[in-house]
Amino acid sequence: MNKTIGLTIAAGMLAATLTNSAYATDWDMPTPYPDATFHTANIVQFADDIKAATNGGLNITVHSAGSLIKHGEIKNAVRGGQVPIGEFFLSLLTNEDAAYGVDSQPFIATSYEDAKKLWDAQKPVITELLAKQKLMPLYAVAWPPQGLYTTKEIKTVADLKGLKFRSYNAALEKFASLAGAAPTQVEVPDIPQAFSTGQVEAMITSPSTGANGKAWDYVSYYTPINAWVPKNIVVVNKAAFDALDEATQTAVLEAAAAAETRGWEMSMKETDTQTAVLKENGMTIVEPSAELLQGLMDIGAQMQAEWQETASDEAKSIMATFSQ
Numbered sequence: 001m002n003k004t005i006g007l008t009i010a011a012g013m014l015a016a017t018l019t020n021s022a023y024a025t026d027w028d029m030p031t032p033y034p035d036a037t038f039h040t041a042n043i044v045q046f047a048d049d050i051k052a053a054t055n056g057g058l059n060i061t062v063h064s065a066g067s068l069i070k071h072g073e074i075k076n077a078v079r080g081g082q083v084p085i086g087e088f089f090l091s092l093l094t095n096e097d098a099a100y101g102v103d104s105q106p107f108i109a110t111s112y113e114d115a116k117k118l119w120d121a122q123k124p125v126i127t128e129l130l131a132k133q134k135l136m137p138l139y140a141v142a143w144p145p146q147g148l149y150t151t152k153e154i155k156t157v158a159d160l161k162g163l164k165f166r167s168y169n170a171a172l173e174k175f176a177s178l179a180g181a182a183p184t185q186v187e188v189p190d191i192p193q194a195f196s197t198g199q200v201e202a203m204i205t206s207p208s209t210g211a212n213g214k215a216w217d218y219v220s221y222y223t224p225i226n227a228w229v230p231k232n233i234v235v236v237n238k239a240a241f242d243a244l245d246e247a248t249q250t251a252v253l254e255a256a257a258a259a260e261t262r263g264w265e266m267s268m269k270e271t272d273t274q275t276a277v278l279k280e281n282g283m284t285i286v287e288p289s290a291e292l293l294q295g296l297m298d299i300g301a302q303m304q305a306e307w308q309e310t311a312s313d314e315a316k317s318i319m320a321t322f323s324q
């Protein structure tokens, strides 16, 4: 290479490096689920996309599995500016407003198509609610439909009676209690230990979480009751977002839109591939009996009736839009 051109290129590269590092922003991003989780893989891709689009100007370090901040505290950590961005299970915020929890109400939206329709109805409402806390949603992705993991075959709701049941939110806790089971909250990274120590003996979750946690080591039956399709959401602190220059803000929003599309596609694929993994590892996949489904749907109807009495107008407006 011609020496002058070589030096010019080197100087140019140095200038570019200096420019980027002078303005480079580093963000820590806490997430609740382990690295093998498709949501986490999707977030890592989201971070890579932003890094590439901003030429290293915004670097997001993903701290998975609740390693930086515990799941239940991620939302408030982003709100308080302790971290600029984070992921959590959206329906955990039901205690603030039922609008956040519509996706975890049993038998309201049980297919991806309905889950997407519900998100379309929910998004504007929760965007407004989150704005009051100076938070901005970037994207949300559904988990595969939720199914039942047990040691013996479950033919009716009565078979669930007394089972020590792993739960992850208030709606599931209620559902399990109404089915006569004994729910306990356990975060995903702690599931294997909860089963091995006998703290729990059954759970409702996706084929993804079941397969990621090697459910076959603890239970033998998977019954895809597909009772609801809950979501994770990624939110950003509004002040942290506003502090980015315009090009970087655009890069974040574009990467978020791509992550939402990609995440739902990953989720749909996981439903089949991870159910197959459960089977390959010796689990018996049992289609739910009509009697079991009817019993669970009765519980869902009871929960929905109670929900109608206590839910906020915002929450009800989501259900109204969804049912149109």
Ligand code: PCA
Pocket (backbone or CB within 6 Å): 089, 143, 144, 168, 187, 188, 204, 205, 206, 207, 208, 209, 230
């Ligand atoms: N996995 C997460 C949330 C829903 C799911 O499929 C869990 O089990 O906590």
